[in-house]
Amino acid sequence: MKEVAVIGAGTMGHALALVHALGGCRVMLHDAAAEVLARAPTLIAAASHTLCEAGTISTDEAEAARNRVLLADTIEQAVANADLIVEAVVEKAEVKRTVFGHIDRFAPASAILASNTSYLDIFPLIPAARQKNAAIAHWYSPPYIVDLVDIAPGPSTAREVIATLHALYEGFGKAPLVFDRLVPGYVANRLQAALNLECLRMIDEGWASAEDIDFSIRHGLVDRLALLGHMRKMDYTGLEMISNGLAARTYQPPENAGYSAVLARLIEEGRTGVRAGKGFYDYGDEPVEDLLHRRDLGLLQLKKMLSKTTGGQG
Template identity: 70%
Template sequence: MEIQRVAVIGAGTMGHALALVHALGGCRVNLFDSNPDVLNGAPAMIRAACATLREAEAITAGQEHDALGRIAPAGTLAEAVRDADLIVEAVVEKAGIKRGVFAEIDRFAPAMAILASNTSYLDIFPLIPEARQARAAIAHWYTPPYIVDLVDLAPGPHTDEEIIPALKALYEGFGKAPQVFKHLVPGYIANRLQAALNLECLRMIDEFGVSAQDIDFSIRHGLTERLAVLGHMRKMDYTGLEMVRNGIAGGTYQPPRNTGESPVLDRLIEAGRGGVRSGAGFYDYGGASAEELFQERDLRLLRLKTQLQALMGEEQ
């Protein structure tokens, strides 16, 4: 199954980056967003991402030029999808909005187009028109997807058996790392682990008075190296499974209950400290622009990625 023409629906944080990922992979990409301001702002964000990749020597100037030449904005969704082999849905994580987007895609897209949703948590299959179910799947990425290689692939209950292998082959050809699920696991693996970690970190701040800096210090100096080299399950093997079992049997740790609320997040958000784009969150970013901070993050991720690849060799 040949996939050459891609439509990315949604040009925001993930959409513009997914357009770049597919263009760097050699596909021609139509990019659409219902908000003209978001669509008009996407080229600058794509160029900034390319500049970072080029600075880190992850791509050449020629690769950047070719990729940018493969991305075209579309004035309407119909224009974006009319000749697509693959449609990547990356709109806001609200079921009603996604349902409407899928209905519009169904009106205008070729019958054989694959529909891949970047949803983080939703079961999108009940939202997709029946005629599209056989060629619908989840392809969920992590930000920034032009650096982070993991992509979660999951079929729906009626997805043709050829769809997931086709997406897996496409993304492996991009140099990415597809994680194939036999069926939808809500939140996949990485998102579920992040959700559990979020709850525990916020609980430690709210209940035990631990600081954000304390948590990051422990993660960076106690967990990062071992998780990067071993993963978590192999780390348990090295710890010894009997010791792991004894720790569980001791019952000294009880996971936090998700109440749907977090006092520390409420306090920060109400104070205007919403994260990097606000200039402060758990940390104060000293007046640096969000663009500068994201570029610095990306360059550090790229350096780490290069070093880890060299360290790990062929082992995945």
């Protein structure tokens, strides 16, 4: 891929522009909101500096990647010469449908269209003429650190499109996982959704606090999951024990009622997460850029240690 267009420059879009630029692509980055697009170079620079600080890339590599990202005022300008178009706009069907319509109008017929959607079935939203070159390439935040990429075809996606995306991202040093069809939520998001339901139930019903839950995860789960994964961890536990636990039926998963009292209360209070300075936790007056920087450095250090421990195996 020589030229990539990234449509959407927000939380994921600017980061995906950096990922593709680090992979050697020329990137045209566009966002409908001028202020979001204007801020993207600062966010890209901060992320690349963090990668340099961790020793993941050199300063020369960071500068070269930043220079390969250009801002486009319009979708037409962004996609006019694109080999690959990465859609990373808000997770609303009608917004995506509109964006796909503009892409269809201005992009080369040969361009591959890859959506970063987390849950939506985007294929009914894409014009018929684009279906054979359309796929899902779903990333996790921050994508310049987290390597998993979920790749899924639509009903009419050409096999070579999936093969091309797999080869491209594997060449970037990423970890693409190819599905033979769209599985809503893929694997990691489905597991996160189940974990979210259980955590919110425990808080809503007064069984545990946010601090209790994170304490239990950090000291009881995360080290074994990071080293082994979950299914291999089950092997080490012993499958007879897992089977006995199922038979006892002492655990019943929560029903998804589409609502959580604690989430509703926090959101109403303006406690929406680190970008608001508070969520389940209070982050004080520390700038969000500093919080993200510290998170990214920690992830990079953990990733480096895990790579040494597991020999780079997932």
